[in-house]
Amino acid sequence: MADRYLRLTGTAPGRFVARRLGLPQPAALRRWSPRTPDLPGPVLRLAAGDTPPSGSGPYGAVVLDATAVADPAGLRGVHGALHPLARSLAPCGRIVVLGARPQDGDLGHAAAQQALEGFVRSLGKEIGRGCTVQLLRLAPGAAADSTLDFLLSPRSAYVSGQVIEIGPAPQPPAAEGRTALVTGAARGIGAAVAETLARGGAHVVCLDVPQAGDALAEVAARVTGTALALDITAPDAGGRIAAALPGGLDVLVHNAGITRDRRLANMPADRWETVIDVNLGSVLRTTAHLLAAGTLNEHARIVGTASIAGIAGNTGQTNYAASKAGIIGCVRALAADPAVRGRGITANAVAPGFIETAMTAAVPLVIREAGRRMNSLGQGGLPVDVAETVAWLSDAASGGVNGQVVRVCGQSLLGA
Numbered sequence: 001m002a003d004r005y006l007r008l009t010g011t012a013p014g015r016f017v018a019r020r021l022g023l024p025q026p027a028a029l030r031r032w033s034p035r036t037p038d039l040p041g042p043v044l045r046l047a048a049g050d051t052p053p054s055g056s057g058p059y060g061a062v063v064l065d066a067t068a069v070a071d072p073a074g075l076r077g078v079h080g081a082l083h084p085l086a087r088s089l090a091p092c093g094r095i096v097v098l099g100a101r102p103q104d105g106d107l108g109h110a111a112a113q114q115a116l117e118g119f120v121r122s123l124g125k126e127i128g129r130g131c132t133v134q135l136l137r138l139a140p141g142a143a144a145d146s147t148l149d150f151l152l153s154p155r156s157a158y159v160s161g162q163v164i165e166i167g168p169a170p171q172p173p174a175a176e177g178r179t180a181l182v183t184g185a186a187r188g189i190g191a192a193v194a195e196t197l198a199r200g201g202a203h204v205v206c207l208d209v210p211q212a213g214d215a216l217a218e219v220a221a222r223v224t225g226t227a228l229a230l231d232i233t234a235p236d237a238g239g240r241i242a243a244a245l246p247g248g249l250d251v252l253v254h255n256a257g258i259t260r261d262r263r264l265a266n267m268p269a270d271r272w273e274t275v276i277d278v279n280l281g282s283v284l285r286t287t288a289h290l291l292a293a294g295t296l297n298e299h300a301r302i303v304g305t306a307s308i309a310g311i312a313g314n315t316g317q318t319n320y321a322a323s324k325a326g327i328i329g330c331v332r333a334l335a336a337d338p339a340v341r342g343r344g345i346t347a348n349a350v351a352p353g354f355i356e357t358a359m360t361a362a363v364p365l366v367i368r369e370a371g372r373r374m375n376s377l378g379q380g381g382l383p384v385d386v387a388e389t390v391a392w393l394s395d396a397a398s399g400g401v402n403g404q405v406v407r408v409c410g411q412s413l414l415g416a
Helices: 004-008 012-021 072-085 107-126 145-151 188-199 210-222 237-244 269-292 318-336 365-373 383-394
Strands: 043-047 059-065 089-100 132-138 162-166 179-183 203-208 226-229 249-254 296-305 346-352 405-408
Touching (some): 004 365, 072 089, 072 107, 089 107, 145 383, 179 188, 188 203, 188 383, 203 210, 269 296, 296 318, 318 346, 318 405, 383 405
Parallel strands (some): 059 089, 179 203, 203 226
């Protein structure tokens, strides 16, 4: 369903009325397309304490290196570098702050580096005009190229206020000829993920329930992929997937999910069990089988679909929120598993906020409008926003990103 308010405030009369009434004025986001592959201006790189050039801009992005900030006094350099630039950023521009992991036992360093998180989250909420702000915490030897490529591009339009840790990673293998499996691929976010991975050159196996066979076949044909119709909760699902992938799997995207909303006092056991099994139990069983069978290749990427409901909770969704929080626990455990890490396999999660899909279109008007506006960008996201984030985490060059949960929510005002 179209966001009519966003469309209205994009007109001169709409902007005038919104300004007079003190209403939100969300900016139309600049998303990736062949016509707009880059940000609307140059990228300025500087370190905390540097004096930014005067009289230049507007900048498409600013990258501030704050890795050397070792005590609270050093934060003065962060203010000094970015204060003059806060109004010099082009609409839909980017600010990326590079920090270091807080050092245990060094109170000044730990405090100053943690302070960057509060700074970034706050700046993201006030900067406006469709701009986003992120913090990257870099471990020694970390390779952040793929992450910076993502964050400094229109592909990250609906990602803001995030803190992402990046560690060292082995040299990535060649990215040609990769095979990806996307569950729940017949519509919505799953279909967008399949299209985006295919755009990047992957052969995509699109999986969904047999009842969605026609839509699934259409998506698979559109991405020149393969349709695999099966129930992901079936006891033999893992075996059937492995049999369908004799050459192994490089990207595993767990996207299939359902809702059966009711308050706990009114929720029968079958609604609880069904959501937990589809959204979480099937993910654990399938992943375990594909790992044990050797179907997941060296340097494979596992991406789970969580939700901000799993982070902040949501009324009427104790079952859904529990399942999505479980996805977060799953990827963190996989990322810490020596056997998984030893093969160069990474596991991460995306946590979508309010995304414009057929499901959210059915939400009552007042709740739908609240969901759209209660984030720093003042609007709902699109399925492609989640898909672009999945594609970054799935990239062969993203081996240093592991065990992370990245919210695709426009920096929702609810939750962490």
